Amino acid sequence: MGSPERIRNVARRVARWKAQGHQLVVVVSAMSGETNRLIALARDVSPQPDGRELDVMISTGEQVTIALLAMALKDIGVEARSYTGGQVKVLTDATYTKARILHIDESNMRRDLDKGTVVIVAGFQGVDEDGNITTLGRGGSDTSGVALAAALKAEECQIYTDVDGVYTTDPRIVPEARKLERVTFEEMLELASLGSKVLQIRSVEFAGKYKVKLRVLSSLEEEGKETSGTLITFEEDKNMEQPIISGIAFNRDEAKLTVLGVPDRPGIAYQILGPIAENNIDVDMIIQNVGHDGTTDFSFTVNRGDYARTRTMLEEQICPAVGARAINGDNKICKVSAVGVGMRSHPGVASKMFRTLAEEGINIQMISTSEIKISVVVDEKYLELAVRVLHRAFGLDQAP
């Protein structure tokens, strides 16, 4: 929802879906930059704005867009009606600025849909049980869309983004990257948590919980040239040879810390990571080697922006407390991951990954695996090379 022109485009697209006989609920976000503008204005008045009042304020961003889209639709002869979160109503808990949806009343929307009216709903917002305005936090509009689709038992929830689907990897790094026709829900969850920016992980989790069929589409495509995006399904496609790996994800925003010579005794992980978690620092990978001589080395990764603060905490507070020998840190690392439900039934994915990286002389610093992904930490300078060679090694540049 970038501009009046974009809004008119969206209206025309909605009109075409409507003409095909669909009942439509359209969930919109604020115009780009609007939420940040409002937050800056709030900070200008109060350095630490009150959460309740911040939500009253930033919820206006979506309120403006629902009205604009409804106007644009009526202008081209399509009956439409806008709803704020409170008007729907989308009931949330009272956790301002990051509320969770508790219940959605579908009666108003259903009445309009039955009359053939297109329903436009403000994403990102709701009301608590006392009628206070709440917002859902970053990515909240996607979450609203999925939650409404679940409440209305929609056929499909289409999420329009600035890319036309989920790719085998970032096409800016590997030009041969291909758009996936479909990806399983589990894979999408891993891809989202591993750095793919297509969908907010929270909305994917929500879709998983309520079994909502998601489709990622581009809002930027020209009229008549739209593609079908990527469908996120709950079942692996039985009719098709499932590729072993669906995509290569990566995350540059990482830093690694190692605590050396930690006494190898129970509770040591908690003693190290507890104070860090209390300071709201997210820890990603955690690795503890088998100890020897009664001590062990303990490594973990954090967001790069938290590196300095975490290192200071370790040096001044945690290491003296646990009696560690020394600290190593590196904020020039990255994480590269191979994701695919196919690896469940195909052994040897890990060894192929390690061999491929070894052949290029890329040293693996940390390894972490789950049932459908393998992540490695490597020096940041190898990021593009690692992604490229893995993409090729797993045949992702070839149509399946």
Next chain:
Amino acid sequence: MGSPERIRNVARRVARWKAQGHQLVVVVSAMSGETNRLIALARDVSPQPDGRELDVMISTGEQVTIALLAMALKDIGVEARSYTGGQVKVLTDATYTKARILHIDESNMRRDLDKGTVVIVAGFQGVDEDGNITTLGRGGSDTSGVALAAALKAEECQIYTDVDGVYTTDPRIVPEARKLERVTFEEMLELASLGSKVLQIRSVEFAGKYKVKLRVLSSLEEEGKETSGTLITFEEDKNMEQPIISGIAFNRDEAKLTVLGVPDRPGIAYQILGPIAENNIDVDMIIQNVGHDGTTDFSFTVNRGDYARTRTMLEEQICPAVGARAINGDNKICKVSAVGVGMRSHPGVASKMFRTLAEEGINIQMISTSEIKISVVVDEKYLELAVRVLHRAFGLDQAP
């Protein structure tokens, strides 16, 4: 509510009232320019924006300000809570963009006030009985303030404007103009309708209907240098010698049209003015002279912006239909009025006014009177002179 700085100023002022032990409900308008920005954005998407959706959109202007003011108050340690029109709730009819208030639920506000919380309410807006957002039209924030004061039976409704009160006339024209300590409600109504821009006439009417004591104050005064503004009362002050005239109002935005040689028969006024009213042109003064020879001359004034359109209607449509002889028009006129409840008990105000103008060689083109005002139409070039000499003639430059 011009800027973050202005909002912090308002917060400090509210805090001082609160510290004096008052219970406060603060009704705010949008930040300056915001409503116009939103309307322009709507027009950019749809040339004739749908009324319901326009209200959804422009009501966000006040929603932003209530949040900012509540934040600013909390920031200086004053408990405050914002309310949109719907949250109050301010129930209106469903006439989008110019709704009328039907009822105000005071229970939420009362609960907060009893707890010592300052209540901040978005002016200009409400909801209809189906929960659709409505707005009250131009000047709606003043009307909201008066309506809330009436519902809560407030001691006083203070309206903060960009002037520090009601003056005997515009100080830009007569530097000796004095601020009135008090003015009666009837006089204020006349002054508002005669061109004084201090208050919207609708909010004054509302205050009259519900007997709300109004005070006009400046929002621009420096801290510690605030004045007490002008009180608008319902009773003439019995303890004080009531001045005969309270103020000289004027309106430059006028044009005059005369239809000459109209047949002097019943229904002629309707035949002339009916089609004009149907085209939403406001007619102000209307004068019909005593006829002779079976014909009469019929004059009226309109807003200057409607002059060309009205003249065309008269020439092409109305005059041929009624058989008028000719049309005269003048869009370089102005209206100057003397207003005062004192003229009820003091005869001779009109003759003093006419004599004063005659002594300066100012020709009076039209005259219209009511119980508490006398208006004359004169050539626009005499406006400043007429206002100045009348202001002096009625002793308005002297403290009472």
